[in-house]
Amino acid sequence: MNGWHVASEEEAARQAASTQQFVDHFLHRDRNDAGKYPSGITLLRDAAVKYHKSPMVLPWLNEKTQRMAYYVIPRQREEITAVRDLLVAFVGPSFAKYGYDVPAALDKPHEAAILKRYGAGSTFVIQATTDTDERRGLRTALERMVEVVERAPVRSWSAPKPLGRLLADFEAALLSGAPQTAQALLQQIDHQGGLSPANVKHLEIRLLAAQGKANEILALRGLREVLLQDPPVPVKDMVLSALFTAYIEPALAEGDLARAVDALKAPDSQFSLLTDGNLLTLSEQAITVMLVGMHGRGDRAELSRSIALLDAEGRGDTVPEALASYRRQSVHADTVTAEPAEIEPVATTEPEPEETPGKAPLNTWAEIVKAVAQGDKTAFELCRRMDVRRSDIPIQVEAVSDAEMAGVFADLTDPEYEAVWQYALGPFLQELARVEVFYPQTLTTVMRSIVNQRCDPANLAVLDLLLELFLRTAPNAQEYTEFLEQMSIGFDQWVAPETAGQALDFVDRLANFASPAPKARIQTAQLLLAPLRVHARRLDEAYLSTAHSLSDELGLRLEWPERVSSESAENKPIVGAAQILIYGLDEGVLQRVQERIIQRFPRVKVVISAEKVASRHLKDAARNSDFSVMITQCAAHAATNCIGRYAKEVVYPRGAGSASVAHAAINALYDLATRQQEISTRRNR
Template identity: 70%
Template sequence: MASEEPAKQDADLQQFVDHFLDPGHNDAGKYRKGVERLREAAVNHRKSPLVLPWLNEQSQQMAYYVIPRRRDQLTAVRDLLVAFLGPSLAKYGYDVPSMLDKPHEAPVRERYGAGNVFIIAATYDMTERRRLRTALERMVDVVERSPVRAWSAPKPLGRLLADFEAALLSGAPQVSAAILQQLDLQGGLSAANVKHLKIRLLAAQGRANDLLSLPGLREVLLQDPPLLVKDLVLSALYATRIEPALTAGDLAGAVKALTAPDSNFSLLSDGDLMAYSDQAVTALLVGTYGRGETEELSRSIACLYAEGRGETVPDALASYLQLLESALTPSESVDPASAAVEASADLEDIPATVSLTTWGEVIRAVTQNEKEAFDLCRKLDVRRGGAPIQLEMTSDSELARIFANLSDAEYESVWQYALGPFLQELTRAELYYRQTLTTVMRSIVNQRCDPANLAVLDLLLELFLRTAPDALEYSEFLEQMSVGFDQWVAPETAGQALDFVDRLAAFASPVPDARVQTAQLLLGPLFSQSQRLDSAYLSTARSLTQELALGLEWPERTPAQEDGEAVDVGPAQILVYGLDEGVLQRVQKHITQQHPSVRVVLSAEKVATKQLKEAARNSDFSVMITQCAAHAATNCIAQYAKKVVYPRGAGSASVTHAAITALHERAVEQQDVSAGKR
């Protein structure tokens, strides 16, 4: 019986491959000679991934579906595609799995699951198509002949969790998604904890609808998840169901939305009101009103006003409070100050008397695994979009000494729990901690150069340059940061490298020679392999070279050299959202230089304003920089935008590349529609 099971699996695989390559719905199946080698490898190989071609002759669109044979091989297959194809032969799809949302992809999705398959789009040029097919055939042959090996040593669980948080903080949602996938495959976390991280990722991207429809959400909430998870779900409910009703003046409609069976609001309505972010607070107030708990509603609103958070109270409920208070006897009236004291005594997450008053104390407490420090860091994260929680700032020199004396284990703990809230505080308060930033930067440069670290390093560079360092500080920071450039700068990381150069160009330099030298170290490896860069990156590199007078002659890309970029993007309007207005201005400059007919609307709003809604609604697509973004704004954009594009980093080069790529894809789609190919 045991021998029958592999035979059945082989038959199932043969049937799947034959169905996929059936000429009735896949024109690639008509060309037996062109697909036979990959067909045989898909059925007979055991180690190499499946590579299946797909062709639509009417639209002349061709792609290769690269499918890992096991889910735990996803990262290894991605590395193989980067090595064998990279940006030289495949501009897109080789490093990020597809969600498989097209009708003909249903069998693949059912068998292998969404998010576990890479789709390599081929160009229209026949020579380039042959090169791509040859590279893929070579890849499967090499992998199949290679000795059995472990593709990568699994990272420690704590490191993966720390990297996930770091990538979220630094505006690299694709990196966070890849780390989350690795966490899920590697194991070590409960299913509920994996869901918690998924909720965090969806919230950071403003995908409130996807968050509320997440499979297993109700089961997660039944297990009384951490405050942050509850806050994110409440904020999603506010963005998708409550805010539209309140904007229309329909308080009853907002209440009805919360009482719907699929809202799960009944599992979220407990806990301390003042510990939540502004959007979550508004949702809880509407829920309290809907339950008819008038005295509780009155005390809560009074407390919010006493704490300076009265803007979270909807107008309809503020008016209701006035009517309620007029009906109370003097002995029953609510005093805001006493209500605030009473509420503060009920805090679940932070004791009424907090012993941690400075960032230095918080960092030390985190290294000693003190629960109070972890709880405070979580609360700082929850409230990042609401009223700030004041902590005194330790002196720069003392905090730098604390970071410098951390052991590896202590640093990992600080990275996971405290570094994000600390850097967010620096971003908000515009505090100047040059020595501390330099110390943290050294620890990153000397450890590793993975995507999460590069994203944080970009944020550290931005925060350091904001402090207007003197000549010595500037030179030392750039010199130490440059130590690891040769370990990671390559065409595959062109976006990160160009982001760094753009940061240098955006700020005044006290030592122009140091800036030029650092920029040349970053651009040198890209210049030597410029034929592997697409035109969007080349254009940005050319612009930065001219701005900094670097003397590099980047090649021009002609329409014949790069398929998909010969189209005229035509007039369009796009919204670019982020909190760093300097980055937004440079993105606007880069895009309009390349495509003058494109109107770029910028927004750095922290709340869901009428102007932000209109900009998202009227734009062809929106580009969202998630770095330190406020959930109120990101949820608003995702609700009203026709399409949302997420750049791979928070720097202007990455954002510009994401926008221009989306413009080209839109132009190709419009051409196909006008030609009757879709």
């Protein structure tokens, strides 16, 4: 039964009985030690059954491990965002350090009942500390929240954003390395409606691909139905790349071409639905799968022509060694110039003639952005192809001046800007991140459009990327000061303990790059850190440590407390010897994270990697590490898929800056140490 089903009046009684049964089951003292203490759970238990507007709040306790949590479940799907805002306001981070801002995975045995009734992504799990007073404060805050919401006047919980804006924010979150934000936006898109189920699946595949979750893509429910509907090239590419990671690459690495062919012939591979299309629009991994498929069909002529075409286009290194003999065959006779009708390439920078006859090709970024703003489908498709091939040779587009590009963005209307944000901004910023092209004026113009809007998680993630790209341009003092002044306008609207990660990422980027205007850097850093310093005791340990370090590095002379809570240091597990992998494309961020973790935990070996391919070094590092931290910002799918396949565990930071990455790594190290202690305790009994 779906707990989010909107019941009719006739079903109300059955729904109430079902809710009562569910709550009694979850709180039963035989499976939940919280049930042994009725006085502590009565108010929340009764509210879960009798109330209708406030979210359900169910306590859970394991006396053996002394772990306590509260499961907060919205009554309706569309209330997830509103409940998150309530939890931020009533609970975190004053009374809880984790779980109040992102729904949990629900992968523990006692969570099975919630997962079955409400589904994945439905529930916030707020972890309580071991301190008695803090636990009491958390429970009181949650009880107060339930009472206030239930007694408040009726209001609309869902003031949905336009679908186009949600899609644009989803793309921005992926681009900026904020997968948790992208996941929350995907849930909101699904709940709000407006997209077909197939298109929602396309977005889900895109999110999984960004996280390197190849096996989850192949196991996705409804994947066959999605592929039967001939999805866009990017979706096909992601599925083909998942096949490469899960089946083809391991077989080819062992020289077992027959096993690779057998994997594609398996009914559940879905490869038969992916065999059409143009090779030159695909990524390296997808091309390899297609070539293996041609070999498996015994189509020697097609395979030889395809290899010749790839060689002619400078992409011959995508051909696996096991198929090299076909290249030798292809140099005979006229195979290079033979009819390539089955794999005729689509021009990389101009539309197909039959779709847009007589239309001039798009040769500059200014032309592409203008075309996207005007709804040109050819421009949309070009941007999609750029995104698919971001790990390969980038599509060459003639450069335009910084002033001209800035003018294009400045002249966009609001609806045009929404379209550009969704389709063109990602590939454009990826191009800036990939090549030595400096557009300080353009980046300043785009930044202004963000700070003048509500600074939600997606906007903040993009703002962090814009700051990074701007600082890479080595701006002069005037450009530097102007950018920081404009960016600082919205700080008072979003800097708070619950956004400490984003604020510290910004400060860390300022510290990591040389400053042509030291006074402007100091002033901006102080504006970012001042709200955090006022509420320093609400920061968790990892963020507080980073704030200390950055204040000292920039010479700000700010005083910070030594500890953030009354919970004693003895309650923290001791982090011993371990090895972790930190992956991302910004080597400056990787090095700063490495230095912070080694300085704090000398027995931890930190391996860093910025590789774009699935190299032997990357495989070994992922396989031999206790966990891997993956920064998904502009990452190459070949590398993320490799880590996803070989890592014991993958941790995704909530941002791409070194503060967020170090925070994720430190908390994961504490979790690892806790698990090791629990295993050791069980063995000694």
